[in-house]
Amino acid sequence: MDKYDKIIDLTKRRGFLWNSFEIYGGIAGFFDYGPLGAILKNNVINTWRKHYIVNEGFYEIDSPTVTPYEVLKASGHVENFTDPLVECKDCLESFRADHIIEENVDVDTEGKTLQELQEMIEKNNIRCPKCGGEFKEVSTFNLMFATSIGPGGKRAAFMRPETAQGIFIQFKRISQFFRNKLPFGAVQIGKAYRNEISPRQGVIRLREFTQAEGEFFIDSRKKENFEKFESVKDMVLPLLSGKNQEDESLSSEEKVVKMSLSDAVKNGIIAHEAIAYYIAVTKKFLMEIGIDETKLRFRQHLPNEMAHYAADCWDAELYTDRYGWIECVGVADRTNYDLLAHMKNSGDDLSVFVELDEEHEIEAYEIELNYKLVGRTFKGDAKVLEESLKELDDKKMEELVEALETEGKYVLKTCKRDFEILKEYLTAKKVKKIVKGEKIIPHVIEPSYGIDRITYCVMEHAFKEDEDRTVMGFSNAVSPIKVGVFPLVNKEGMPEIAMDLKNKLRENGLIAEYDDSGAIGRRYMRMDEVGTPFCITIDGETLKDRSVTIRERDSREQFRIPINEVVPYIKDKL
Ligand SMILES: Nc1ncnc2c1ncn2[C@@H]1O[C@H](COP(=O)(O)OP(=O)(O)OP(=O)(O)O)[C@@H](O)[C@H]1O
Secondary structure: OOHHHHHHHHHHHOOOEEEOOHHHOOOOOOEEEOHHHHHHHHHHHHHHHHHHHHHOOOEEEOOOOEEEHHHHHHOOHHHHOEEEEEEEOOOOOEEEHHHHHHHHOOOOOOOOOHHHHHHHHHHOOOOOOOOOOOEOOOEEEEOOOEEEEOHHHOEEEEEOOOOHHHHHHOHHHHHHHOOOOOOEEEEEEEEEEOOOOOOOOHHHOOOEEEEEEEEEEEOHHHOOOOHHHHHHOOOEEEEEOHHHHHOOOOOHHHHEEEEEHHHHHHOOOOOOHHHHHHHHHHHHHHHHOOOOHHHEEEEEOOOOOOOOOOOEEEEEEEEEOOOEEEEEEEEEEOOOHHHHHHHHHHOOOOOEEEEEEEEEEEEEEEEEEOHHHHHHHHHHHHHHHHHHHHOOOHHHHHHHHHHHHHOOEEEEEOOOOEEEEEHHHEEEEEEEEEEEEEEEOOEEEEEEEEHHHHHHHHHHHHEEEOOOOEEEOOOOOOOOOOEEEEEOOOOOOHHHHHHHHHHHHHHOOOOEEEOOOOOHHHHHHHHHHOOOOEEEEEOHHHHHHOEEEEEEOOOOOEEEEEHHHHHHHHHHHO
16 A cells, blocks of 8 residues: 555545446546545645735636637637547557656657657657557647537537636726736636546546636836745755756756745746745645645746747646655746637727826817717717727727728617717817826736645645654644643543533634543544644543643644633634
């Protein structure tokens, strides 16, 4: 049994992780969180919220998981969200071509074309691991789960493959919410769906998983000089740069260099202060949830791995016993690619007006309404038309003026109704204006977290086997049960006192569990195994002087405190 099997065994027994649909034989790529697993995962998510919402000042949004075709067409997912697939000619089992090659030969398949993968399979005579059969040609497989909206399937859609697009789609609203003052950003936590070809890595590669993503919109001219960077500049991190990954003269240990963020930016290893700052936020979060610092490194994407539009991208990789280093977070500078793509496809203006230090002159349309005519035509809605015209961006205004000139009319769609505007309703003339700013399409820094992989690593990094016990050394922030409360014996009023204390802890928002079965040592062991940081025992002394024994999980130290100090003591410690 390796560590992974031991952890999966413990997590099954103690209610952390269960195979989904088990009574129907199970399906690879799906896992349930049991009672303690669900609390653990929620604690991870709530700690994440604390970092990004409370500390960083972003706000959370919550969009649908069913996403219309047009959105994912515009984002490039319909064309490009694919993995290379090979199928066995005999048993018809499917595999990811790049994974099957890497399992057989010591090569890196990152960025290889279908043709190159095909050649690698042929050259190395790689065959089906299940039956030894030959493979069909390598092809591409789109990972999105297709669905349709409404009866008859007229409206094509997909289950979202990432949460990020929901934020880009609502960019205009988010920008308004923040009164268009850059930098601003939104986060989203929720399910993402990927029809992974052959998920053979247990909980690491799921077909339905939880992501926590943020899109932080910034003025691209401020990336180099990012205000908040000062507070993290001395943080030292293990960095595996793109350059070192490609340097064959270095051993794998030598490739990872510990360096302060300010040095990394100064030496051009990290592209700029803005992305460096969000790398630091990632590290702070991972430390708080109990990730082992020695099992964390930041790996830069190689040029052929990075999307063509990305300016820099770093993955937080966590070390696991069975699967080695796995990507758990990606922090990317995606430039203004997504906003430009949605602008082009939706026709909406997704720019933001930023104030400049110096004034300058621009040309813009000014509209004068024929109020009499407009009032007579649209009655009570005339005001809506007036307001909607004021909100038109330059592009839409050009469209309107041109349509009125060439066709004599223009249909303006608003939330309330459509207005058919005739030429005689208004005059539009170009005027020169002095402005103290300009419109820009913000750039975006995106941290993208895989919550399930992280939650698994939290369990693996917390897992310890001492001679006489197994302990989940969870950090206080994430441990599912905070306190175990035991009566030493089931008589003399001890169970009642213990039960009262458990209830009092719960009334104070702390998850406490009562346990009165078996020897006290075994009860401590049970709580150690699920990572409960404190246990409290009601014993003979309690009856005499109202004091209780507190036992700490990690040190196993025991000491007494008055029963009425238990709640403040635990709250303070947590
Ligand atoms: N199939 C999956 N199961 C669980 N988590 C996943 C899965 N795919 C991606 N993630 C998580 O979501 C995060 C962001 O997704 P991203 O699109 O960057 O992953 P990716 O590069 O496609 O991952 P991989 O290369 O492992 O397939 C990843 O860092 C990872 O933690």
